[in-house]
Amino acid sequence: MSILYGKLFEIMQQKGVRKTDLRSNGIHPAVIKKIMDGGTITTETIDRLCALLDCQPGDIIEFERSDDSKESIVN
Incomplete structure (x- = not known):
């Protein structure tokens, strides 16, 4: 998975x-x-x-590129 929620848990x-x-x-x-x-x-x-958290989406999620995510877009 290339979307990470670690920042969400930190802000919570x-x-x-x-x-x-x-x-x-x-x-x-x-x-x-x-x-x-x-x-x-x-x-x-x-x-x-x-x-709820009075924040922006980038404050709670982040994108991490992985090799398989790039291949699925190209193919």
């Missing part, structure tokens, strides 16, 4: 936001599990996270 810790707070703000537990597992989430979820 800095702001005192817990996973239960995410659920309270409309983020489904299955989506939280996807985030924890490094899975794919929607831009709607990113929008909710940014609103």
Whole structure:
């Protein structure tokens, strides 16, 4: 996976936001599990996270290029 959520967990810790707070703000537990597992989430979820944490998308996610991600785009 080339999208990483480590920055999300860092900003949550800095702001005192817990996973239960995410659920309270409309983020489904299955989506939280996807985030924890490094899975794919929607831009709607990113929008909710940014609103809750008062941040920009780049503050909570980052892109890491991998060799297989480049090949899947080219092929």
